[in-house]
Amino acid sequence: MWKVERKITIKVDDKDILVKIYYDNRLKTSWKKQRLIDSVFLRVPPDTSDEEITKRLNTPFYKEWVKQVEKNKKLISKWDNYLEQLEFKLQNRTEEELREIIEKYVAKYEDEFIRPKISIRSINGVWGRCSKTKDKLTFAPDMKYISEEYIEFIVYHEMIHTYCLNHNPPFYRKMAERYPNWKEMESNLRMWEYLLEKNDIITITEK
Template identity: 30%
Template sequence: MDFSKFSYEVIHRKIKYSRLEFTSGRLQVILPQGQSEIPLLTKYQKWIESKYNYINQCKGDAKNLTLQERTDSDFKYLIQKLVNRISDELQVKINKFFFRKMKTKWASISSHNNITFNTIMSKLPEELMEYIVYHEVVHILERKHNNKFWDIIRKRYEEPSKHESQLLAYWFAMSSC
C-alpha cells in the first residue's frame, strides 16, 4: 500500500499496545517506543481507507451546512429543557450539567452523572442537540458504547450512524469557521 496518499502522524509513547486514532479527521498512529508504524498500517489498511473515505464524505457534506445562531441563554434554556424531558423519559437522574468549550467532544458525562456540554453545540440544529443529550443520558444506563448502549439508542433513533455522520459534518463545518 502506498501510505503517502494518507496523512498521518506517528507518536511514540511508553505504552504496551499500538493503536490507531482519528482525531478531528487526522490519523494518529500511537506506538510503543521504537516500533515501526508500517506493520500496523498494513494490517489495518482497509479500515484506514474506509475511515478516510467516511471522513472525506463528511467534510464534503460540511460545505453545505448552515450553522444555527442562538443566544447563550436560548441555548442553555433549550439544553435544560431537553435534559429534563429525556431524563424523565428514561427515568434517570442527572446530577448537574455544565457548559464549556471542548476541543474533541460534543459532550461528556462523569461518574457522578454530571454532564458537560460543548458550547459550540449552540450552532447545531435542535434535532442533533437532542440526539447528543439523549446519547449522554443513555450513558447513565450503560456507560460503555457496547451493544446494550446502542440498542437503547436505537429505540429512539433507528439509524444512529446517520446522526453520528451529521455531527461529524457539523464538527468539520465549525472547525473551518
C-alpha cells in the same frame, strides 16, 4: 472553542500545508496542536514567529502528524458535496439559549433515566460527557452552532450514559429505540465539526 486569528501556508516536504493560528496569552513556551480535516491548528505563545512554526512543522515528529492533512485533501470535494446535501447551517445562539434547549431535552427524557446536573464548558474533543459519580452531564459550548435536532441527539446519547456508562450492546440497543438511524446521526455530527472548521471555529481537542 477557539477562533482562528491568522492563517499561513507553509511547506512540509514540498507540500503546501494550511496552518491556522491562535495566539494564546496563557501559553508561555508550550504549543497545543490539532489536526483538522484540511489544515493544522496551532495554539502558540503570542510572540511565536512564522519561522518557528515552519521549523517546528518540518521536524520528524510533526511531519508524520501532518501527512493525514494531505490525505484528507483528496476527500474535501466529497465532504463539501455531502455538506451541501445535508443543508446544514450554523445557528446564531448564545450559550444561555443553548442551555435552555439542553434543559428542555433533559426534562423530556428524565423519566426514562435520571435528572442530572448540567454544565456547559469546553471539553476535550467531544460534544458531551457524562460523570456518573458526580451525577453530571457536561456539554461543549460549540453545540450552540448546530441544529436543535442534533442537540437533542447529543443530550439523549449522554442521558443513556447515566445508567450505561460504556458504549456496549445495552447502550446501542437503547440508542436504537429512539434513533434507529443513530449511525447516520453520529456520522453527520462529524459534518457539523467540518462546517465549524470551515468557518474557522475550532473545537477543543488537546493533543
